[in-house]
Amino acid sequence: RDSDGIVTKAVSDELNRTIAGGRIFKIYQPSRDTIIFHIRAGSVNYKLLLSCNANSARVHLTDTEFENPINPPMFCMLLRKHLSGGTVLNIEFMNFERILRFHVEVTDELGDKSEKQLVIEIMGRHSNIILLNSSGVIIDSVKHVDHYINRFREIMPARHYILPPAQDKANPFEIDYDKFVGSIRNEEKGLAKILLSSILGFSPVLCREVCAQASIDPDTPPKYLGDAKLLSLANILKKLTENLKKQIYSPCVAVDMSTGKYVDFHAITLSQFESVTAFKSISEAIDCFYREREIKEQIKNKSSDISRIIKQSIERCEKKIRIHVSTLEKSSDMEKYRLYGELITANIHSLKKGMKNCSLYNYYDPDGSYVDIPLDETRTPQENAQWYFKKYNKAKTAGQYAREQLKQAKWELKYLENVLYSLEEADSAESIEEIREELREQGYIRKTNRRRKKPNKSQPLTFMTSDGYPIWVGRNNVQNDELTFKMSGPGDLWLHTKNIPGSHVIAKIPDPIPDKALLEAAGLAAWFSKAKNSSRVEVDYTRVKYVRKPPGAKPGMVVYVNYHTVIVDPLPPENPE
Numbered sequence: 335r336d337s338d339g340i341v342t343k344a345v346s347d348e349l350n351r352t353i354a355g356g357r358i359f360k361i362y363q364p365s366r367d368t369i370i371f372h373i374r375a376g377s378v379n380y381k382l383l384l385s386c387n388a389n390s391a392r393v394h395l396t397d398t399e400f401e402n403p404i405n406p407p408m409f410c411m412l413l414r415k416h417l418s419g420g421t422v423l424n425i426e427f428m429n430f431e432r433i434l435r436f437h438v439e440v441t442d443e444l445g446d447k448s449e450k451q452l453v454i455e456i457m458g459r460h461s462n463i464i465l466l467n468s469s470g471v472i473i474d475s476v477k478h479v480d481h482y483i484n485r486f487r488e489i490m491p492a493r494h495y496i497l498p499p500a501q502d503k504a505n506p507f508e509i510d511y512d513k514f515v516g517s518i519r520n521e522e523k524g525l526a527k528i529l530l531s532s533i534l535g536f537s538p539v540l541c542r543e544v545c546a547q548a549s550i551d552p553d554t555p556p557k558y559l560g561d562a563k564l565l566s567l568a569n570i571l572k573k574l575t576e577n578l579k580k581q582i583y584s585p586c587v588a589v590d591m592s593t594g595k596y597v598d599f600h601a602i603t604l605s606q607f608e609s610v611t612a613f614k615s616i617s618e619a620i621d622c623f624y625r626e627r628e629i630k631e632q633i634k635n636k637s638s639d640i641s642r643i644i645k646q647s648i649e650r651c652e653k654k655i656r657i658h659v660s661t662l663e664k665s666s667d668m669e670k671y672r673l674y675g676e677l678i679t680a681n682i683h684s685l686k687k688g689m690k691n692c693s694l695y696n697y698y699d700p701d702g703s704y705v706d707i708p709l710d711e712t713r714t715p716q717e718n719a720q721w722y723f724k725k726y727n728k729a730k731t732a733g734q735y736a737r738e739q740l741k742q743a744k745w746e747l748k749y750l751e752n753v754l755y756s757l758e759e760a761d762s763a764e765s766i767e768e769i770r771e772e773l774r775e776q777g778y779i780r781k782t783n784r785r786r787k788k789p790n791k792s793q794p795l796t797f798m799t800s801d802g803y804p805i806w807v808g809r810n811n812v813q814n815d816e817l818t819f820k821m822s823g824p825g826d827l828w829l830h831t832k833n834i835p836g837s838h839v840i841a842k843i844p845d846p847i848p849d850k851a852l853l854e855a856a857g858l859a860a861w862f863s864k865a866k867n868s869s870r871v872e873v874d875y876t877r878v879k880y881v882r883k884p885p886g887a888k889p890g891m892v893v894y895v896n897y898h899t900v901i902v903d904p905l906p907p908e909n910p911e
Contacts, residue, residue, distance in 0.1 A: 337392055337456055337620070339430035339535020340578065344601035344616040345394055346427035346434055347581045352395065353380050358420050358438065363410035364400040367476055369463060373422060383621075384454050384463055386476050390624055391461035393434055393454050395617035398625055412474055416440065416450050416465060423449070428497065430505060430535035432456040453495065462489060470495050503534040506575050511568040518556045519564065526552035539598050539606075544570055546606035574602070585619035586610040591906065592867050595630070599623040629761075636766045637757050643778055644754045651747040658740035665733030668726050673698065674707045675722035678715055685715035748835075749811070749888040755835035755864050756810040764792045765809055772812050772889055794821070797858060797907055799851045805841045807862050811890030814838035815883070818892065824879035827852075829859040832872035832899060836863025838890070840878070857905025869903050 337345070356375025363369055371382040383396040406414075420440035427434065436452040450473075451466040464475040472493050479489040487496050504514075518528050526541040536544075545552040548566045550559065559567075577583070588598040588607035597607070599619045604610050613619040677694040678685065685692060688711045696705045709718050753769060760766050768791070773779045794817050795807040806821065808814035814837060818828060822840045827847065829839040839862065841855040852875070860871035876897035883892050 338537030341601045342432050343427055344583045346425050349425045353422050354424050356422050358417050361413045362402045363407045364402050386461035386463050388459040391456040394620040396621045466495050506533050511571045515564045515568040520557050522555045524553040543604055543606050585613045585616040587619050587623050596623050596626045648750045651743050654743040658736040661732055661736035665729040668729035671722045671726035675719045678719040682715045687714045749891055752835045752890050769810050799854045803843045803851050805855055808838045814890040822878045826878045828878045828881050829855055829873055829875045831863040832874050834863050834865050856900045856902045860902055860904040866904050870901050872899050872901055874899050
């Protein structure tokens with residue numbers, strides 16, 4: 335998700351208010367495509383981040399701490415040589431393109447002043463950070479682009495810097511929106527696509543937002559819109575433009591209600607989304623959006639090998655279950671073999687070797703039916719009877735073993751599904767390491783002799799019902815055990831989704847249980863489970879004293895009695911402590 339021209343303008347306005355006139359006193363390069371400037375302006379220290387990463391190109395002030403390499407990269411050393419101690423004169427916004435040009439006044443060793451420029455281009459995989467001298471000649475850049483890549487626009491040392499080709503779109507400050515709306519009245523393309531192809535600085539999300547504010551489906555062609563809708567569209571575009579001229583912004587980050595993840599950000603309120611979080615500045619919004627995304631990416635990278643191990647173990651469990659079920663189905667005929675053996679033994683005097691089958695009276699059947707029994711003609715009657723008894727005993731033993739193994743396999747599958755749920759919901763590196771250590775202790779990950787640093791212990795999530803009862807939610811299986819059997823009291827309320835992987839939930843709710851508190855606690859239990867995106871979820875609840883851990887059970891696995899079940903919709907938490 336790159337910034338669009340409107341967001342870039344908001345960033346430019348903010349930086350001109352904050353760091354313009356400030357002095358650059360530190361420069362770091364924590365990664366190949368990220369530069370951090372420490373700037374002192376107006377007795378305040380700021381950190382400016384510039385990134386030309388293909389997936390997260392951006393520029394904004396940041397509070398995030400970065401780990402810097404011991405040996406600074408060459409481009410970082412070059413920036414220090416040319417820009418350290420320099421004064422940021424201003425930040426130039428390039429006509430609603432996603433380009434910012436930092437003008438920096440520097441003093442050389444002889445005391446002579448000159449101007450250097452640092453350009454950041456925010457253009458997806460073509461993003462770049464480019465250092466220029468006072469004549470606009472490239473000193474160097476993070477990414478080199480020679481004539482083999484782009485013969486019209488080289489980004490190489492000693493070449494003159496050339497702006498990217500201008501887009502065939504209109505500057506939003508120069509548009510007469512009444513005439514614009516009139517000109518598109520008969521268009522057959524969707525309205526959002528028309529806005530995107532016509533106005534500089536507009537991104538798909540902003541085009542959809544304009545449509546949403548005008549109560550227009552973004553895919554509807556203007557020819558199907560009435561005069562009232564088109565007038566509303568023109569007024570919204572005018573208001574947006576006026577706010578941009580006055581530098582009136584309302585930065586926000588849009589949140590996906592079903593997952594809690596950040597999905598987009600902008601300099602104006604995104605009313606098209608069900609939930610948005612407002613921020614005081616555009617830098618805070620961008621910083622928060624990418625920090626959250628990078629944390630998720632780090633967690634995903636850290637958990638990928640664990641996820642693979644768990645899923646392989648689940649597949650193995652499911653295969654075991656299929657085998658044991660098949661064995662039980664085959665052993666279901668074992669009583670037939672016992673009956674054959676007993677009937678042959680009872681009639682052994684009337685049978686002889688060489689017979690291929692026989693029909694014997696079944697004295698167990700009150701109706702007195704006859705049973706057809708296949709025989710091995712190479713065996714004596716006694717040997718045929720013994721063969722059927724052996725087959726019966728073998729099937730009986732296999733059935734008993736399969737029944738026990740099936741029970742264990744189902745428990746293991748339930749455990750692994752709980753671990754996978756905990757891994758998918760993990761929101762920190764500490765949580766991932768706790769799950770890794772749990773799997774190591776349970777034998778799913780091989781132990782090594784290498785001394786490992788014990789992971790920092792995460793804490794259960796804490797909430798409060800609307801009428802003041804505290805609630806705790808476990809983050810993983812080990813924590814679920816600690817929460818249920820060490821941290822809670824026997825009279826506390828214990829909740830868990832019925833037959834669905836999820837967290838143990840403890841609520842200090844007394845008897846008689848208030849309906850409102852119970853529904854809120856059960857709603858949280860449903861939210862912190864695999865049924866998070868469902869409705870009408872069954873949640874079991876009982877007192878902690880009725881919950882026990884079977885001998886040898888894996889972490890998080892419990893049995894419980896004297897429980898009741900309530901059906902609720904998952905309740906997103908609002909007040910974590």
